[in-house]
Amino acid sequence: MAQHDGDNLTAAGSTLDTGPASEASAGTSVAVPSGAFENPGMPPHRTRATDLDPKKEKTAERRVGGLFLFSIVASIFAIVAYIIFPITPGNLSSVRINNLFLGVGISLALLSIGLGAIYWAKNLMKDGEWEESRHPTRGSEETRAAAVEVFKVGNEESGFGRRTLIRNSLIGALVVSPLPAVVMFRDLAPAADPVALLKKTVWDKDVRLMRDPSNTPIKASDVTLGSVFHVIPETLADSEDFLEEKAKAAVLLMRLKPEDLHVSPEREDWNYQGIVAYSKICTHVGCPVALAEQHTHHLLCPCHQSQFDISHEAKVIFGPAKRPLPQLPITVDSEGYLIARSDFHEPVGPSFWERS
Numbered sequence: 480m481a482q483h484d485g486d487n488l489t490a491a492g493s494t495l496d497t498g499p500a501s502e503a504s505a506g507t508s509v510a511v512p513s514g515a516f517e518n519p520g521m522p523p524h525r526t527r528a529t530d531l532d533p534k535k536e537k538t539a540e541r542r543v544g545g546l547f548l549f550s551i552v553a554s555i556f557a558i559v560a561y562i563i564f565p566i567t568p569g570n571l572s573s574v575r576i577n578n579l580f581l582g583v584g585i586s587l588a589l590l591s592i593g594l595g596a597i598y599w600a601k602n603l604m605k606d607g608e609w610e611e612s613r614h615p616t617r618g619s620e621e622t623r624a625a626a627v628e629v630f631k632v633g634n635e636e637s638g639f640g641r642r643t644l645i646r647n648s649l650i651g652a653l654v655v656s657p658l659p660a661v662v663m664f665r666d667l668a669p670a671a672d673p674v675a676l677l678k679k680t681v682w683d684k685d686v687r688l689m690r691d692p693s694n695t696p697i698k699a700s701d702v703t704l705g706s707v708f709h710v711i712p713e714t715l716a717d718s719e720d721f722l723e724e725k726a727k728a729a730v731l732l733m734r735l736k737p738e739d740l741h742v743s744p745e746r747e748d749w750n751y752q753g754i755v756a757y758s759k760i761c762t763h764v765g766c767p768v769a770l771a772e773q774h775t776h777h778l779l780c781p782c783h784q785s786q787f788d789i790s791h792e793a794k795v796i797f798g799p800a801k802r803p804l805p806q807l808p809i810t811v812d813s814e815g816y817l818i819a820r821s822d823f824h825e826p827v828g829p830s831f832w833e834r835s
């Protein structure tokens with residue numbers, strides 16, 4: 480199925496003619512070895528049942544329309560299932576059921592569109608074999624006009640304009656199929672005010688600082704110079720949304736020499752003899768800030784390399800984070816265990832809400 484630059488090779492279905500060897504020029508001709516097989520041409524055309532019987536043609540049309548209509552039903556099913564079986568925070572089986580019905584609905588919707596399109600092409604669109612000669616890459620005016628003609632013929636042969644049931648049901652299915660995604664993406668936005676959501680954590684006055692994950696209390700004397708503790712609140716286990724609350728309340732605890740700490744007057748009693756506690760949740764997009772450099776007093780977020788200086792109230796010294804890590808005010812109780820003086824004084828985590 481080729482014609483080379485309008486000279487040597489002719490279209491498929493005709494005899495191969497390589498022309499005189501002396502006329503070939505490098506870069507414009509295809510060298511055809513002697514003894515190349517002859518173009519076998521097109522296989523004989525087989526007429527389909529839908530070409531011969533108008534009743535079968537109508538039945539096929541109804542089947543295609545039925546598949547597209549079924550796609551609409553499946554998309555609506557996905558939306559309804561997403562609403563009827565909502566995801567309950569902390570309940571894994573609700574996630575499974577929600578994903579199951581949502582996945583079934585969306586899969587059936589897309590599968591039906593695909594099957595309908597294939598059935599339509601196989602049974603109703605014109606299926607005559609035809610051949611096309613190779614043209615120069617740059618299209619001439621005639622080529623462009625021919626392309627328009629091809630579209631017109633395609634429209635005529637597929638019956639897209641004529642078969643209104645198929646056309647309208649396909650348009651309906653394509654319009655409805657993205658709706659489940661729209662409903663799902665809507666839920667990505669916070670349902671409540673993010674500032675209120677991130678400002679309140681499980682930390683409160685007199686709540687003990689506990690090691691994560693052993694959940695044992697920490698005495699001030701346990702925290703040696705340069706050591707780092709991963710900390711959770713003592714009352715975390717009682718919270719309903721354990722994982723969500725832990726994600727907000729995670730804290731890093733470190734001890735510096737008191738003379739290395741540069742604190743503002745209002746934070747003078749937020750540390751205990753050089754022991755400081757900061758939110759572990761990066762203020763960029765919320766990764767855990769878990770790498771501490773003992774000698775520089777820097778904390779490093781591994782996600783995008785933001786660095787925070789603990790000796791200067793965790794201010795940002797490098798990277799995309801725009802806000803210092805929130806500090807947890809701490810002291811000790813009568814037994815010498817570290818406790819919180821209060822909750823954080825500002826929202827923890829990413830600062831996207833500042834730009835809203």
Ligand code: FES
Pocket residue numbers: 761762763764765766780781782783784785798799800
């Ligand atoms: S999440 Fe920490 S730097 Fe991006």
